[in-house]
Amino acid sequence: GAGVSQSPSNKVTEKGKDVELRCDPISGHTALYWYRQSLGQGLEFLIYFQGNSAPDKSGLPSDRFSAERTGGSVSTLTIQRTQQEDSAVYLCASSPEGGGLQPQHFGDGTRLSIL
Amino acid sequence: AQTVTQSQPEMSVQEAETVTLSCTYDTSENNYYLFWYKQPPSRQMILVIRQEAYKQQNATENRFSVNFQKAAKSFSLKISDSQLGDTAMYFCALGSGNTGKLIFGQGTTLQVKP
Numbered sequence: 001g002a003g004v005s006q007s008p009s010n011k012v013t014e015k016g017k018d019v020e021l022r023c024d025p026i027s028g029h030t031a032l033y034w035y036r037q038s039l040g041q042g043l044e045f046l047i048y049f050q051g052n053s054a055p056d057k058s059g060l061p062s063d064r065f066s067a068e069r070t071g072g073s074v075s076t077l078t079i080q081r082t083q084q085e086d087s088a089v090y091l092c093a094s095s096p097e098g099g100g101l102q103p104q105h106f107g108d109g110t111r112l113s114i115l
Numbered sequence: 116a117q118t119v120t121q122s123q124p125e126m127s128v129q130e131a132e133t134v135t136l137s138c139t140y141d142t143s144e145n146n147y148y149l150f151w152y153k154q155p156p157s158r159q160m161i162l163v164i165r166q167e168a169y170k171q172q173n174a175t176e177n178r179f180s181v182n183f184q185k186a187a188k189s190f191s192l193k194i195s196d197s198q199l200g201d202t203a204m205y206f207c208a209l210g211s212g213n214t215g216k217l218i219f220g221q222g223t224t225l226q227v228k229p
Contacts, residue, residue, distance in 0.1 A: 033216065033217075035217075035219075040222075041221060041222075042119075042206060042219040042220055042221045042222050043160075043206065043208075043217070043219040044219075045216040045217065045218070048216055056216070059216065089158065091160065093160070101146075101147075101148050101167075101210060101212055102210075103150065103162050103165055104162075104217065105162075106152075106159060106160035106161075107159070108157070108158055108159050109158050109159075111158075
């Protein structure tokens with residue numbers, strides 16, 4: 001079946017602009033995660049959605065970052081007033097159920113470059 | 116706080132040989148999983164193997180196996196009969212039963228040489 005789909009694959013934008021990154025999880029997966037990977041680094045947790053529960057936003061680095069998940073499926077990560085330090089690969093993952101015990105299935109990521 | 120440490124930034128191995136990647140972690144929880152993910156240059160994260168903390172038997176997946184030492188909080192990955200396609204960055208990750216997030220190590224870049 002189809003895996004986790006992310007768009008766009010690459011995004012280049014000017015400092016100060018807003019960007020939206022999209023994630024389409026595997027059908028039927030109730031849990032969705034966003035991570036950020038800076039160049040040559042490990043993954044940093046950003047936000048986690050599980051069903052209809054309030055999202056875990058504990059990893060969002062600033063109030064310029066927000067995310068939503070509509071209808072329990074597609075998610076959008078929005079970064080407002082982008083800064084150069086926001087340049088990174090943003091990875092989305094989904095799993096059949098929430099909690100850290102389920103293996104997460106990752107998309108190919110969006111490479112964001114802030115000029 | 117939960118932490119994952121990979122102390123080997125880079126490693127190399129000759130094709131067909133065996134290599135072991137190290138990982139240590141820290142958590143106060145009793146219910147957790149440990150994972151190894153592979154990230155080739157294509158960027159996609161691929162699950163290699165996982166281990167339930169309550170199981171003493173080490174997990175194996177074909178050429179991949181782990182050495183899970185719970186008391187020492189160590190979780191190393193052994194790759195046998197290394198292949199050129201194993202060249203990638205490998206991440207160790209800790210998954211908690213209390214939260215939905217994975218805590219990742221900094222990664223080890225593995226190069227398999229012909």
